[in-house]
Amino acid sequence: MKRTLLLLLTLFLLFGLFACNEAPSSPAKQSYVVYFNTSSLPYTVPEPAPVTALQGECVVEPMLSVEPTAGYYIVWSTSPTSIEAYDFSQPVADSFTLYAIEAPRAYNVTYLVQHGTNSAKNPLTYTKETNNIVLKNPQTEFGYVFRCWCYFDDPDSVVTQIEKGTEGDLILRARIEPVHFNILYAGGAEYNPNPSVYVFGETLVLQAPRRAGFIFTGYTIYNDPAHTAVTALTPEFVTQNAAALRKENGSDIYLQANWEEES
Secondary structure, eight states, X not given: OHHHHHHHXXXXXXXXXXXXXXXXXXXXXXXXEEEEEOTTSSXXXXXXXXXXXXXXXXXXXOOOSSOOOTTEEEEEESSTXXXXXXXXXXXXXXXXXXXXXXXXXXXXXXXXXXXXEOOTTSOSEEOTTSOOEEOOOOEEOTTEEEEEEEETTEEEEEEOEXXXXXXXXXEEEEEEXXXXXXXXXXXXXXXXXXXXXXXXXXXXXOOOOBOTTEEEEEEXXXXXXXOOEESEEOHXXXXXXHHHHTTTTSSSEEEEEEEEEOO
């Protein structure tokens, strides 16, 4: 009898030991179904088949068999009225439907401006659905004037706005030209070999005028208390002395010819 009890006790202990060593079973992963809906597109496209994914898995973005409308691209969204794209890198955590929606493609606008700065009001991107964009003038440096915007590959073009419906990246160049300053000479010269216009950016070395009975002693800025001498007009000199040179009317350059009477 004792042997029987001992045998039963041994078997019971062995059974408990094996039961403790047995690995616990993992719970089955939840599976989800992702549906694809193309009814939001402005044309007929077969809907991709639903995809079944286990919890923690990701689904792959389906490829449609047609090209989107020009100027648009297709996004998959969880809402039929939103163009916020679904993140296909996120693990699936529920069953849901993705809607194919056409979204306007964004295009870049590049502005090339020499001797100036582009206006901050000119947009850097646009879409086919953007309303007409009236281009603003850039801020030019002293001595230069803005004429118009033109296409980079068509310097003779004139671009005033980006019209709604335009497609593609754009490169616009600001057509900026040097200012032509009128030069007014005071001092009663009978003969003046100097030109009446100074083109900013050039160097104009002033020549001596002639006046009967007088010796020319040099040019100065007209009506300048400092009697600043002027031997040549250069971009640097005109910029530095712009206020004094142009103070008579704010635009033209005024010079004074100075003389000494011949003895």
